[in-house]
Structure formats: C-alpha cells, structure tokens
Amino acid sequence: MARTMQFKIYRYDPDKDNAPYMQDISVEIDDAVDRKLLDVLTKLKAKDDTLSYRRSCREGICGSDAMNINGKNGLACLTEIKELKQPVVLRPLPGLPVIRDLIVDMTQFFKQYHSIKPYLINDNPPPDRERLQSPEDREELNGLYECILCACCSTSCPSFWWNPDKFVGPAGLLNAYRFIADTRDEATNARLDDLEDPYRLFRCHSIMNCVDVCPKGLNPTQAIGKIKEMMVRRAI
Amino acid sequence: MVNRIVVGAHYGLKDWIIQRATAIILALYTVLFLAVVGAVGPDSFEAWRGIFASGFMKFATFLFFISLFWHTWIGIRDIWMDYAKPDGLRLLLIIATAAVLVGYTGWSIQILWRV
16 A cells, blocks of 8 residues: 655755754655565655665664664664654664764674674684584574674663763673673683773663664673672672 | 773672672661561661660661672762773772762761660
8 A cells, every 4th residue: 555654854964064954854655565674765865865764684684774763773674664653763872973874883882792702702712613602502692693783772872872982882782791701702801801801891870761662682791790790709 | 091992800799799799688687677677667766775775686777888888989970981081080980989979978877886
C-alpha cells in the first residue's frame, strides 16, 4: 500500500549553513517494498541528494547507519518503518561532533576503543593450528564478540557525553571484557589495572541506556559489572 | 604546561565497594529506625531522647551517619568529576565537600552524645 511518510531531519552543512536546522520532508513509500528506515532514506536521498548519511551493508553488520531515530539511537537498516511514529525525527548520534547532516566524527569513540587494546595478547608461540578453548570458556564470549562498534550505546550514555575523552564508554568496556574473559589472553591483570580508574571505568553508574539501545541486543552493563566483579575478586 | 588528556589515577574500586556497603548500612538502619520508632511511639522530647540513650542506638546511629557522609562523599565527588570541568574549580569543590562532610561528622557526634 502506498502512503506518504513525514520526516523531520537534522540538516547541517558547515560549508553553507550558519547553524543546524530541522528539514521537513515527506516521501511516498510502498509498504510492500519499503520495509526498513534505510529503504526510505534511500528514497529521501533520491529526492534531495544533498542529504548525507553513512551506510554500507544494509543488514546490521557494518554499523554505519547508526543515528538518533525518534529520540532513540538505532540502526536505520534494522528499524521497521511500520513501527515509527510520524513525523519521524532523525538526528545524528548525540554527543559526537557533526561532520554533516547525519554523519558524525567517530574519532573519539574509536580512540577509546583502541585504548583497551582490542586484540589478543599472548606472548607464547602459537601452536601449529590454533589456540584452543573449551566450549565452556568459549561460551563466555557470546554476547561480547558480536559488537559491531556502531556507537549507539556510547552516544546514548550521559557519562560518555560528559567525559568522552576520559571514560571508555559502554562499547569500549564491553570489548575490554571480551578480552578479559578470553582464556587465551594473558594480559588480564594489566587490562584490569588499566581500567581501575575513576574515569575510565567508574564513570559508569549502571543506568543501562546502552542496553536499551544496542541494536544487536548486547548488554554492556552486564559486561561492565563482570569487570567490576573481577576487580573485587582480585582485591579481597 | 601542555594541556594533554591524562587518565590513570588507578583508584575507584574501593570507592565503588564502599558506596555499595554504605548503601546496605543505610537501608538496614532505616528499617531498624522505623521499627524502634514504631515500637516506642515517642510522643515527647523525653521519649525521643530515650530512644537514643542506649549505647547500641548511639552506635547504630553513628554508623548510619558515617555511612551517609561517606556515601555522600563518593556521590558528590562523582558529580563534580562529571560536571565541573575547570580543574581548579573541581579541586575547590572537592575540598569544600570533604570539609563540610568532616564538619557534619563532628557535629553528629556532638549531637548523639549530648542526649
């Protein structure tokens, strides 16, 4: 069924605009073909080709099209248009500098991600085939390795808004626990030492915005809780 | 001095544990206080003073105040760390908070052992 959808989209082109503004725009959609918000964005882009946003895989794997949709962070490609209240308000991810329209500068986000050393640290020479884990040990990594670094969680976290340069943020901390929990990793103590910090870890006050928005259904608050639990176990 | 972002003070776990431990003490004391007041039903100054006359009640109430002020210290310091951006201002606010809470502790001792 064809119908018209109303949109309010955050627009800002620093080369042309003095200040950001909200653009009212409508588009004809066909519910039989247009299923996800990204489908409609493609139509909007055809209508007004100055509209800028990131996209790539269009199936919730690359994490490029993260944006603030009706006040809640999410991926355009995973958001059902049927469930959206109109006018659909689209804004860039909150808390990060805007490059243009819905595109934000993710430098600070990735700086925090890299700060947790997101790779296996093991100085022993690797065996011929691979470093093995028991199925139980591998189980612990479920719900951690699936993070696609879309930044929906970190940019919905007030602690990350206030201290993006010092607080690792939910995405970074979830990934930190992914390596702390990995039995093949040998830098557990150093990783815990690095995170035992009033800013890097303890800015998290468990308000769980991150859990609420994660498009992959992951639970950074639980991962952060497990990091704290390991620190307590180590200290007492 | 160059203005570089520095993190790595390596504390926070103790505060995090204390915040939780003091919260439990505050909750337990609240139950105790309501139970005692409910049982005694004080209707005069003398009756209120009677509640706090015993050594146990003095001890429990003092523990409550210490927990309250320690809990407050961690929480308020967190607020300054989040919102007070200039380092000098933050240090000033942290010192002022600590001073006020130490003062409150002395004051609560004076009040408790006066009755």
